[in-house]
Amino acid sequence: MVRSSLVLILAAASTSGLAETPNLTNVKISFIEALDPKDTTSSQRYQEEFERAIEAGRALTKERLASCGYSLKTETSFYGASDPIKAKERGEEASKANSWLIIGPRRSNHYVLLSKGTPDTPTVSLMASSDSLSELGPLHISVAPTNSVMAEAAAREAKKQAKGKSSYVSFISRECLNCRDFAAAFEKSAQAIGLKKISETMISGEQPDVTELEEVIKNQKPAFVLLPNYSIVSSYVVSKLAPNNPGVFFVGSDGWGDAKFGFVQNGPDISAAHGFSVRGNPPVAEGLKGFSLGKKLIATGDESKFGSSSSLSILRVFDGLEASLCRAKPKTREAFAKEFTLNGSRDFANPWGVSIYEIRSGEMTFARTSKVGNRSSSKQ
DSSP, rough: OOHHHHHHHHHHHSSTTOOOOSSSSSEEEEEOOOOTTSSTOOOHHHHHHHHHHHHHHHHHHHHHHHHEEEEEEEEEEEOTTOOTTHHHHHHHHHTTTOOOOEEOOSSSSHHHHHHHHOOTTTEEEOOOOOGGGGGGGGGEEEEEEEEEHHHHHHHHHHHHHTTTTTTTEEEEETOHHHHHHHHHHHHHHHHHHHHHHEEEEEOSSSSOOOOHHHHHHHHHOOOEEEOOOOOHHHHHHHHHHHGGTOOOOEOOOOGOOOOEEEEHSSSOTTTTTEEEEEEESHHHHGGGGHHHHHEEEHHHOOOGGGOOHHHHHHHHHHHHHHHHHHHOOOHHHHHHHHHHHHHHHTTTOOOOOHHHHHHHTTTTEEEEOOOOOOOOOEEE
């Protein structure tokens, strides 16, 4: 019965997302993301789940928000990842169209560009983690923990898996701001615990020439390779290097994706590889337990319909938005922006910590979570 009621609510929400509701304050929310399915970095399946999560978030918050005097209007705007300036342009358009809140791109460089086009409108990124986000001010935040936090967790895990060895090499995508940011944060944390970077190589393109990388590993003999790049690049590099370097493990950032979404597990064969990556959230089934709206979705029995990190973060954003509106009861977008400045970082905070996903026998498996600001890890 609960499942059926959610299906009915979702159907109603999907047809009324942009409808004006009498006697309620209409709050417009814009979702802007690099999810053009024609782009090789995204997929139709990912886009469809992204949109489905928005429908679920709107449905699950509709009743309480109405009791608080609000009705949500949502719109989505997708663009190709190869044209990041579109993020800024779409952000400007949404701001001029009186959006109260903009949910921005998951990539840090795209999100930074968007924030420059929306100086007075609150924005939340679902996954951006660059430390440079702290310079954007209180109107622009991310659900994800920062690279510094995730890199520290990665360095501690790498030292554990290195089993007494201390050297590593870095292969970093030249055009990726977030990748360089993570690598720098990792190096700082690694030095503090006795790990030593012996070389760093910049790579370009989605299928870089691995000849030089093979030589680096052969000559430097590192314990592991730091590969903090997006999944489509990391997948290719790991698949090429792992078979010839069985004694080396790979360390990734949140750009690697997870078992359901991302090209590391779902791209070229990586059965010869071992290592791990860190992410700002656990699998959806675990993550939903960490906030009120997630628990509400679990109660419907429909949590299995969602598997991506973006979906989990979207639901967390709706959870935070519901809490903010019903607590502060702003009547205008300007009043909401003021409230967001004061409490946005709390309302939309990451409730999970840093999650570690291990790569073994071609599978990416959730292993454990290390709470943000806490050096101890706990089994889930």
